[in-house]
Amino acid sequence: MKLLGMILEGDEHLEDVLAVFAEVGVVDAVVVEAEGLERVLSQIPIFAPLSAMVRGARQRRRLVLGVTDNNAALKEAETLLKDYGLNLRESGGGVLFVIPIEGAVFLAE
Amino acid sequence: MFVVSRHLRPERVMLDMEVGGREEAIRALAECLRDAAEVKDFDGFVQDVLRREKQGSTAVGMGVAIPHARTDKVQGFVVAVGRLKEPIKWPSPDNQPVQLLFLMGTSTKIVARYIQIVAHLTRILRHGDFREKLLKAATAEELVHLFLSEERAEK
Numbered sequence: 609m610k611l612l613g614m615i616l617e618g619d620e621h622l623e624d625v626l627a628v629f630a631e632v633g634v635v636d637a638v639v640v641e642a643e644g645l646e647r648v649l650s651q652i653p654i655f656a657p658l659s660a661m662v663r664g665a666r667q668r669r670r671l672v673l674g675v676t677d678n679n680a681a682l683k684e685a686e687t688l689l690k691d692y693g694l695n696l697r698e699s700g701g702g703v704l705f706v707i708p709i710e711g712a713v714f715l716a717e
Numbered sequence: 718m719f720v721v722s723r724h725l726r727p728e729r730v731m732l733d734m735e736v737g738g739r740e741e742a743i744r745a746l747a748e749c750l751r752d753a754a755e756v757k758d759f760d761g762f763v764q765d766v767l768r769r770e771k772q773g774s775t776a777v778g779m780g781v782a783i784p785h786a787r788t789d790k791v792q793g794f795v796v797a798v799g800r801l802k803e804p805i806k807w808p809s810p811d812n813q814p815v816q817l818l819f820l821m822g823t824s825t826k827i828v829a830r831y832i833q834i835v836a837h838l839t840r841i842l843r844h845g846d847f848r849e850k851l852l853k854a855a856t857a858e859e860l861v862h863l864f865l866s867e868e869r870a871e872k
Contacts, residue, residue, distance in 0.1 A: 630836035635829045687871075691840060 609709040612681045615642070616670045616702040624692035625672055625702075631688055632681045634674030642669040675712055682706040720837040721796065722864040729753070729797040730857035739807055740767060743784050746799035746820045755822070758790040762822055765790060776809030781842050783819045787831060791822035794831065798860060800852065817842075817851060841867055 612634055614625055622639070629637045647669075678684065686696060686704055694701050729749050736742040747763045756762050765786035769775070776782040797820045804814035819838060823831040842848060847867055854860040 627836045627840060630832045631840065633829070633833055688840065691843075 609675060609677050609712050610679065610681055611707040611709050612674055612676055612685060612705075613707070614672045614685075614702055614704045616672060617644075618701070619668060619670075621689075621692060621694050621701060622670055622672075624689065624694060628685050628688040628692065629672060629674050632684045633676045633678040634681070635676065637672055637674030640671040640673065642671045644669050675709065720834055720868060721841075722861065722868050724794055724796050725798065725861050725864055727857035727861050729795075730860050731797070731799045732854070732857060732860070733802040734799050735802050736805065738805060739770060739782075742799065742801065742805065742815075742818060743767060743770065743820065746797050746818055749797050750795055750820070750822070753795050755791055755793050755795040757792055761790040762786060762788055766820065766822070774808035776807045776815050777839055777842075778809050778811040778813060779842060779848060780804060780813050780816045781819070781848070782807055782809070782815045782817070783821060783835060783838065785819075785821040785823070785831075785835070787823055787825050787828060789825055791824055794821070794823045794827065794834065796821045796834075800854075800860075817848070841871075 612629060612632070614629075616622060616625055626637060626639070682704065689696065689704070696702060696704055731746055731749055734742065734745055736745055743766055744763060747759075747766065750756050750762070751759050765788040766784050769786050770784050774782070775784045799818035799820065801816045801818070804816040807815035809815065821831075821834070823834075844867075847863070850863050851860060854863060
């Protein structure tokens, strides 16, 4: 069992990411509105001048999370995202990650 | 991932269907699932698909519609593919008329798998060259083989 997650910069690929999560077998993904560290720092006066220099400081971010029993979910998701035009290794459009889960109990469908 | 090709068979493909509208298209395509072992109550299944369609169009754009039902009238998962001789009006996000139909039914017990299949199908149908091949397939066998080839290439 894995927790598949993605920190996504901007809104452009949100639907694509959710479709990919579904395709790799994620059950009940959630989307969390998030603020990047750069954005938070930019609101602190002493760091504000630096905000223009930091990539993504103005971008809205989303954290997409979901559980899957697909052990290859990370690799499959990366490949499928390329099909939607999101090459994480080149574009820097977000961070895709996976975390092992020791155990999970699901609500019955 | 052989997501669709695993479930698709030539006898569940109808080519060059001549229909006048959405409901007629769904009813006509459903006929090739009348004797499907997965469909436990054929009339009930068709009614559930039509009921779902009335709740909101299942056209996804690109000339494709995916009429479907999550229903206890189906055991497991079943799919039929229809290609219309002429595109028909069908409310869709891009206002394109529909020519390719994917009629799906799934047990209420395998929702996650169902969503996985819809996501997969929607993605591979975004490939324009693949859609073109589906529209040009000469036989049901060829159409099934196209899915197999497309999904094999992704493996």
